[in-house]
Amino acid sequence: MYPYIENIKKHPITAFFLIAFAISWIIWSIPLVIPLNTPAYMMLICVIGAFGPALSAVLIAKLLKPAQIAVPRWKNILRFAVLFCIILPFALFWPMLNGSLADPVFLLLCSILAALSAFVITRIFSRTVGVQDLMRSLGQWRVKPVWYLFALAVWPLLLILSSVIDLLYSGQSFSTYISGMESIRPLSAVILFFTILLIGGPLQEEPGWRGFALPRLQFLFNPIVASIILGFFWQFWHVPLYFTGFYPFDMADIIARFVWFLPGVLIVTWLYNRSRGSLLILVLFHASIDAFPQILPAQTANAGNIFNVLLLILAVIFVFTDKMWKKRTPVPDNSQSKE
Structure with missing residues (x-):
């Protein structure tokens, strides 16, 4: 047995973070070595690199x-093969990529992206016990309807409510916001949601x-401490994207990401525990978080601050109703570790 494999088995959590960061950060550093002036290339490198957490988890x-x-x-x-053929068109025609189908590099990167997504999904049927244990809940759709409702509805409702509160408080007219809601095209919204679901982040992370x-x-640890630890690494994992040009380099934005991560990560932990560790529900919730800010009308001037407050209130409610300061037995059978 190779010594490094024994070390991974003894310290799986540490190994997971190290490998996940290594995969993502190495891929994300490509624009620092090879200038990528095309936004489509930058987006593709970003979403391909985002597979670090999923690939690390599957390996360990x-x-x-x-x-x-x-x-x-x-x-x-x-x-x-079937999943690859389904996912590839989403990658090729994602408006945010805006690449040329005549560009072989663009086609290659889109194919890699679709192949990685198909690979992750098919791990549900892996021939390896550990991988199947890890991914099984992604394919288990018989979950209580309330968790589907929560995953798909809570984030857009918070976004809408924050804008409504801002408009009521400031005395501004609702006409612009209402017209924005009326301009939403349901089919386009559904396509965008599934695009993000399949290749935009949730399956990668x-x-x-x-x-x-x-x-x-x-x-x-108890759920609060576990959430803080995971949330810190989750946010720190994004930092290279500020240096490669994918995110505008703004120190205030970087600091805000670390300050405001806790309410969101506590809500995700609460949902994970309540849904009995359903990866399917978590992936849908992540897709909802990423998709609805692009689907709904732009938030009003102070809606962002109001949204953060609403998120904090919701997190506090969940912490107290679920007694998240108490340690609990993890849901999956393969979660025990002597880290």
Whole structure:
């Protein structure tokens, strides 16, 4: 047995963060070495690099429980091929990419993105016990309807409510905001949501952050402490994007990201525990967080601050109603760790 494999098995949480950061940061550093003047290239490098957490989790889960399951290889190859064909058009025609189909580099990067998404999804049917344990809940759709409702509705409702409160408090007219709501095209909104769901972040991150790291952290700490630890690394993971030009370099924005991460990460932890560790619900919630700010009308002047306050209130309610200061048994069977 290689010594590094033994170290990974002894310290899976540390190994997860190190490998996840290494994969993402190495890919995200490409624009520092190779100038990428095309926004489409920058976006593709960003979302491909975001697979670091998921790939790290899959790798370590395989090392922790390497036993094999009798799953016909051809079935997984077929599943992968079908998913790749479904996901590739979303990558090719994502308006935010705005690339040229005649550009071979653009086509290659889109194909890599679609292949990685298909790979992560098909890990539900992995031949390895550890990986299947990690990803199983992503394919289990029989979850209480209330969690689907929460995952899909809470974030847009908070966005709308924050703008409504701002308009009421300032005495401004609702006409502009209402016209913005009326201009929403349902089909475009659905396509955008599924694009983000499949290639925009949720599948890249949640199998790692919540599928792998969170249950193991909750085995060691209570949900609040586990959320703070995970949230810090989650936010720190994004920092290189400020230096590569994907995010505008703004120190105030970087500081705000670290200050305001806690309410959001506590809500996600609460949802994870309440939905009994459903990766499907967490992926949908993540997609909702990323998609609805682009679907709904632009927030009013002070709506951002009001939104943060509403988020904080919701997090406090969940902390007290769920007694998140008390340590609890992690949901997944493979979450125990001697980190």
